[in-house]
Amino acid sequence: xxxxxSYRLSDFILFSQTVYYRxxxxxxxxxxPLHLVAILSTCVIIYALWKKPVWAGRVITGLLVVSWCWVxxxxxxxxxxQIHVVANWYALGFILQAGLIAWYGVIKNRLxxxxxxxxxxxxxxxxxxxxxxxxxxxxxxxxxxxxxxEMFALAPDPTVFATLTILLIYKSPKLLYVIPIIxxxxxxxxxxxxx
Amino acid sequence: xxxxxxWSRRRFSQYMALGIxxxxxxLRAPRLAQAxxxxxxxKPIPSSNERIPxxxxxxxxxFNVGDDPGALDNxxxxxxxxxxxxxxxIDSSPMYGSSxxxxxxxxxxxxxxxxxxxxxxxxxxESDTGPAQIEQSRRYWNVDSFDLMQVHNLVxxxxxxxxxxxxxxxxxxxxxxxxxxxxxxxxxxxxxxxTQSLDFVQFSYNxxxxxxxxxxxxxxxxxxxxxxxxxxxxxxxxxxxxxxxxLPTWASDIDCKNWPQLLLKFVVSHPAVTCAxxxxxxxxxxxxxxxxxxxxxxxxxxxxRMIDYVEKVI
Numbered sequence: 001x002x003x004x005x006s007y008r009l010s011d012f013i014l015f016s017q018t019v020y021y022r023x024x025x026x027x028x029x030x031x032x033p034l035h036l037v038a039i040l041s042t043c044v045i046i047y048a049l050w051k052k053p054v055w056a057g058r059v060i061t062g063l064l065v066v067s068w069c070w071v072x073x074x075x076x077x078x079x080x081x082q083i084h085v086v087a088n089w090y091a092l093g094f095i096l097q098a099g100l101i102a103w104y105g106v107i108k109n110r111l112x113x114x115x116x117x118x119x120x121x122x123x124x125x126x127x128x129x130x131x132x133x134x135x136x137x138x139x140x141x142x143x144x145x146x147x148x149x150e151m152f153a154l155a156p157d158p159t160v161f162a163t164l165t166i167l168l169i170y171k172s173p174k175l176l177y178v179i180p181i182i183x184x185x186x187x188x189x190x191x192x193x194x195x
Numbered sequence: 196x197x198x199x200x201x202w203s204r205r206r207f208s209q210y211m212a213l214g215i216x217x218x219x220x221x222l223r224a225p226r227l228a229q230a231x232x233x234x235x236x237x238k239p240i241p242s243s244n245e246r247i248p249x250x251x252x253x254x255x256x257x258f259n260v261g262d263d264p265g266a267l268d269n270x271x272x273x274x275x276x277x278x279x280x281x282x283x284x285i286d287s288s289p290m291y292g293s294s295x296x297x298x299x300x301x302x303x304x305x306x307x308x309x310x311x312x313x314x315x316x317x318x319x320x321e322s323d324t325g326p327a328q329i330e331q332s333r334r335y336w337n338v339d340s341f342d343l344m345q346v347h348n349l350v351x352x353x354x355x356x357x358x359x360x361x362x363x364x365x366x367x368x369x370x371x372x373x374x375x376x377x378x379x380x381x382x383x384x385x386x387x388x389x390t391q392s393l394d395f396v397q398f399s400y401n402x403x404x405x406x407x408x409x410x411x412x413x414x415x416x417x418x419x420x421x422x423x424x425x426x427x428x429x430x431x432x433x434x435x436x437x438x439x440x441x442l443p444t445w446a447s448d449i450d451c452k453n454w455p456q457l458l459l460k461f462v463v464s465h466p467a468v469t470c471a472x473x474x475x476x477x478x479x480x481x482x483x484x485x486x487x488x489x490x491x492x493x494x495x496x497x498x499x500r501m502i503d504y505v506e507k508v509i
Contacts, residue, residue, distance in 0.1 A: 011377075014255055014256045014291050014292055015260075016257075019266065022260075022266070026262070026263060079261070082292060083259050083260070083292040083293055084292060085290060085292055
């Protein structure tokens with residue numbers, strides 16, 4: 001595998017920006033009306049973060065587990081893998097992250113909400129508002145087809161961003177940050193290379 | 196592939212085409228080969244003397260469109276005009292995502308599976324899975340067999356070349372070769388070209404990146420290895436840099452009406468080069484590229500003039 005070192009990330013981004021964003025359009029058309037389930041899931045998370053019931057940690061992480069698994073299977077493997085030869089590895093990473101969240105969040109219940117009206121909580125709430133409410137409107141704002149929108153629980157970027165924000169709001173094991181941070185790097189590089 | 200020529204020139208070409216064939220809706224694009232002067236430029240494959248047109252069609256990035264029906268039809272339209280202009284060689288790889296199924300879609304739609312010179316690659320680090328990957332590629336293309344199978348980017352080349360030798364002896368492929376790109380691993384490629392029996396070799400070459408002129412191109416000529424050139428436009432960067440720059444007046448001496456044609460004629464006029472494979476997702480661009488397959492090629496003095504001019508304006 002020594003010759004693998006002669007590859008750069010850009011050598012693997014063998015699709016155009018148009019084709020990349022078109023994948024979201026085709027995906028959204030194919031999975032409708034699952035968007036309603038994603039919205040419901042988002043509402044449950046917002047409610048749990050707001051009211052902080054005793055079941056909040058387990059339910060939020062449970063929904064994150066389902067979201068990461070769905071994105072891995074339905075978007076990364078079924079669709080993105082068609083145009084990106086390493087997307088199957090991305091899918092595997094998402095499944096691994098789902099497993100980690102399930103272990104620490106659902107089974108061990110290790111996510112503890114930061115008490116009080118802290119800056120961290122306020123910042124987290126603001127970021128979640130952007131990710132849940134504004135993020136899907138990016139195509140519309142940037143002049144692309146609105147059907148290319150990306151939603152939490154259905155598309156990788158908003159799912160990863162929301163997860164990171166929730167992890168910031170909660171006291172959570174550092175291991176849970178690793179894959180989302182790697183994804184943010186890969187996603188930024190992909191967008192950069194496509195341009 | 197980025198924009199290859201300015202809007203006004205494109206519109207002018209469109210108006211010319213419309214003027215020729217009329218403006219009734221639903222008309223197909225005219226066969227530009229009919230309007231081109233002279234005959235199609237071909238060069239021989241040294242190992243067989245079979246001749247192929249000097250311009251082929253790459254598929255990296257441009258044909259990787261997934262299962263988007265509209266984009267697949269666009270790929271087929273690009274291939275249609277490529278074949279109509281006399282093109283034959285199409286090149287792909289398992290690395291290019293959905294490009295292989297897209298080519299298969301185009302060949303089936305155009306019923307050109309028997310006409311294409313199919314060039315693909317084997318790209319896997321598990322050498323024992325090479326034959327299975329080649330078979331999968333063949334099914335994607337919808338062809339009976341490949342004309343040319345190449346080892347992609349020197350990956351596991353020792354083992355894959357053995358597989359390709361065997362397949363060639365069995366008549367499953369007609370030619371075998373090896374590829375690299377972006378100027379990588381040229382020393383290793385040179386050793387392979389010296390020691391292995393190859394029909395084809397593929398690497399990057401263009402009017403700016405001419406390092407291969409020193410050793411690889413002369414070696415290919417000496418060893419009778421057919422040279423396919425990838426990235427003749429530096430993946431569109433050269434076109435971007437030259438956009439808006441004046442084409443030299445003497446470009447008309449070699450029937451070049453735009454920069455892509457000049458850049459392609461420079462590449463394919465090298466005596467050791469048999470074929471260049473620009474990739475595009477636009478019908479207008481494939482017609483423009485294929486025009487470089489007609490008319491005179493630059494001689495040595497003209498090639499020097501081309502280099503001087505391009506280096507001056509960039």
